[in-house]
Amino acid sequence: MSTLTLAARDSSTMVRRQLKRMIRYPSMTVVLIGMPVIFLLLFVYVLGGTLGAGLGGGRDAYVDYVTPGILLMAVVSAATGTAVSVAMDMTEGIVARFRTMRIARGAILAGHVVGSVIQQFLCMLVVLGVALAIGFRPNATPVEWLAAAGVMALFALAMTWLSVALGVRSPNVEAASNAPMPLILLPFLGSGFVPTDSMPTVLRWFAEYQPFTPVMETVRGLLMGQPIGNSAAIAVAWCVGIGVLSYLWAKKLFNRS
Secondary structure, eight states, X not given: OOHHHHHHHHHHHHHHHHHHHHHHOHHHHHHHHHHHHHHHHHIIIIIHHHHHHHTTSOHHHHHHHXXXXXXXXXXXHHHXXXXXXXXXXXXXXXXXXXXXXXXXXXXXXXXXXXXXXXXXXXXXXXXXXXXXXXXXXXXOOHHHHHHHHHHHHHHHXXXXXXXXXXXXXXXXXXXXXXXXXXXXXXXXXXXXXXXXXXXXXHHHHHHHHSTHHHHHHHHHHHHHTOOOTTHHHHHHHHHHHHHHHHHHHHHHXXXXX
């Protein structure tokens, strides 16, 4: 059996381990799903009328606008759980035990990554279902849906590797739970909830050039059938850059620990 085949087998075993952990301890998944759903309901039903009027519509227009930002929040929320899971493995001795066994070293982190991406898509599907139930009405073609899913998958992969690196780097679980929290603020400091042209100059500059904004603009444009300009290329560049650098960082920290 080749080395690649053995690595793939070990990785699939680690993915099953992560999925079983999700099933055995569902409270974490419920919390990670619940927070974006609460934000969606809060912004649509409490603030949506006023903010939607600023978009030239009402609450219905605002749910169409805000849903892509909430989807990114769902990804980041689930990524926070990944950092905690990795830190638990690193600090409770299971990784040291794995290293005494004939397991591909990369399979340990690969299991966390694939399991987390599956969890993130579960969160996004729940958020999307709630959004559709309260009035979200995308008019994307099947190709545009696939493109939006591809962008979200690339974004989820980038955020997951970043969270894995933060989890490996954290000295304990408490630190790991706090490390990814600033990422949750980035949709607020971008075009997730209001257009960037309504912001003060300095904040608008940051909002337009931070990595979350082009991802949100791309997903929003694809789902709503609107022009996306060069947002897709910028979004892909950000995701690939963050993903590759985070992967290299996580690998270096894991091998050194």
